Amino acid sequence: MIAQIIFIAITLAAIALFSYNIKKVIRNIQLGKSADRSDQPQKRLMTMLKVAFGQTKMFFRPIPAFLHLIVYAGFVIINIEVLEILIDGIFGSHRIFSGLGFIYDFLIGSFEILAFGVWLGCAIFLIRRNVIKLKRFSGVEMTKWPRSDANYILISEILLMTAFLLMNAADAKLQALGAHHYTNAGAFPISQYLQNLLPNSEGALVAIERGCWWFHIIGILAFLNYLPYSKHFHILFAFPNTYFSNLEPKGEFTNMKSVTNEVKAMLDPSFTPEEAEPGRFGAKDVNDLTWVNLMNAYTCTECGRCTSVCPANITGKLLSPRKIMMDTRDRMEEVGKNIDKTGNGFDDGKSLIDSYISREEIWACTSCNACTEACPINIDPLAIITELRRYAVMEESQSPASINTMLGNIENNGAPWKYSPADRFNWAKES
Amino acid sequence: MSEQLNFEVPTMAELIAKGEESEILFWVGCAGSYDERAQKTTRDICKILHHVGIKYAVLGTEESCTGDPAKRAGNEFLFQMQAMTNIEVLNAYNIKKIVTGCPHCFNTIKNEYPGLGGSYEVIHHTQLIQQLIDEGKLKAEGGESFKGKKITYHDPCYLGRGNGVYEAPRKALEVLDAQLVEMKRCKSNGLCCGAGGAQMFKEPEKGIKDINIERIEEALETQPNIIAAGCPFCMTMISDGVKLKDQDQNVQVLDIAEITVRANGL
Known part of the structure; x- marks a missing residue:
């Protein structure tokens, strides 16, 4: 008894x-921002059964x-x-x-x-x-x-x-x-x-x-x-x-609605903006990421398949997609503990970028999607890297000098190199 | 087989002025327009379009960067500015179908433009070549023979993993009666050339090796006569790698379109 x-x-x-x-x-x-992953429930269920239950991606x-x-x-x-x-x-x-x-x-x-x-x-x-x-x-x-x-x-x-x-x-x-x-x-x-x-x-x-x-x-x-x-x-x-996997083609990056509103307003003054979540452009810290990114971080089992196929990591660069996921989780736990201790709105002076993930890491990515392809449970480190780059470029204007030059060229000449738009069709005339 | 085009490449503006319509728009892309090496591929794609008699046109000077490198670098503003300006042009010409000479343009227009008001049927030029072969409009006759030559194909990330196009470029090579050899890392496991994600426009971060060297070493392991590419950026990276390895006398780096043109004697 x-x-x-x-x-x-x-x-x-x-x-x-x-x-x-x-x-x-x-x-x-x-803590993450919203993201709509409620579409195509049948396809989602099938993906879950195949990838998680059936472990199909493990068999590579x-x-x-x-x-x-x-x-x-x-x-x-x-x-x-x-x-x-x-x-x-x-x-x-x-x-x-x-x-x-x-x-x-x-x-x-x-x-x-x-x-x-x-x-x-x-x-x-x-x-x-x-x-x-x-x-x-x-x-x-x-x-x-x-x-x-x-x-x-x-x-x-x-x-x-x-x-x-x-x-x-x-x-x-x-x-x-x-x-x-x-x-x-x-x-x-x-x-x-x-x-x-x-x-x-x-x-x-x-x-x-x-x-x-x-x-x-x-x-x-x-x-x-x-x-x-x-x-x-x-x-x-x-x-x-x-x-809640990304079901779109891997090459597709999300279009930021908040930016669409601003660009449309610039091109057409009579435009009335659609609803978009307020906040900064890109991600400085974990609460700028979406809940999918954050769930990804808790899901990561640190097997390192992503890192072992990452072209940057293979060639000795600092970037490791696994580290991106582990850093995101560690920072999220830290932010969570801060909230437990002092309630919402506490600023510990740290952020995901710089305190955890360095600029050198995010700029080494070729966005080749080898990491997302390799992950046996469809984690997406590239989405987080992209958000960090967006923050660095759009909020801080901090990017490598050559990237700035490239962006300037697109803005002024409509091409990433310094060529005149008037010469764009010359290929048809020259030998 | 002269480099020069012996026909005029029509622009959309000219067609409209003549009251004609085009079946397909050839989106050339920045590399295809300005990069000398990529210009050859561009002209070859035109030769193929001209040869099979498809009613096509280009935008000419009305074309502008899709915004892909800006987007991958994190500048969503610049990307959407470019996208919306391009979409305005494309929609004004009532474009329905687009073939691109670059996997990056292909991915951006196909996947990222629809959400901004630009929905088109978009194919990459290797897919067009495959379709033309399937329809019997293109063969591998009348030109250079590739029989017995060893060809290895490098998958561009934004064509392969990015959009699941693995077979079309290989189909275009299969008709050659050449010996296709795969690299250890191919298809969904393919290794990036090192140019994607705006890397093309910057120096690589500190490391022990450049990515294109890692890739070219793997390609050379297959002892190829030809390394086939489907992307102007991969073309640059791989050609540089071949030169650095002092193999440019033995190994040719050619786009699928160039190979097709040669095989057909266009």
């Missing part, structure tokens, strides 16, 4: 804490895609087991679903195989990161915390799967001993090999079985609450993020 009360209390506390943190995350995302790199699929499938499917654990925990039952008979055996057996797959997948991922040291997982932005974050996630998953398998091994052994409470149920294709490692006394086995049971469920609840602080948030955000 006491165990049940403790279990219910822990579960409720974990859910409450998670809700509290999620509310803050949503509040932070809503088949090895990690395969491992990731196992870990993902394992983690999702084994969570059916969590349902049983929850019911058992609340009502004090043991293996409540065991009445399903052979179906139960099949389920537990499959969970075990998947759990072993997850275990193995995570172990290989750890080796890739820490032993082989794949280049993709390094870079200026991959400081101590992001590296540790990745390792914590992988180690947690390995520990959770170990607990699950040990629990089953102890349970099966207790079943064989005919221990009270331990009904004969389940098939144990993997954990049977662990049985020999366990002691034979009933008391010790019960302790191990209960210990692993509690570790598994508390571990999952703790993991849930770790998500808002971690890159692992993508397991939830991948879905809304792909649903």
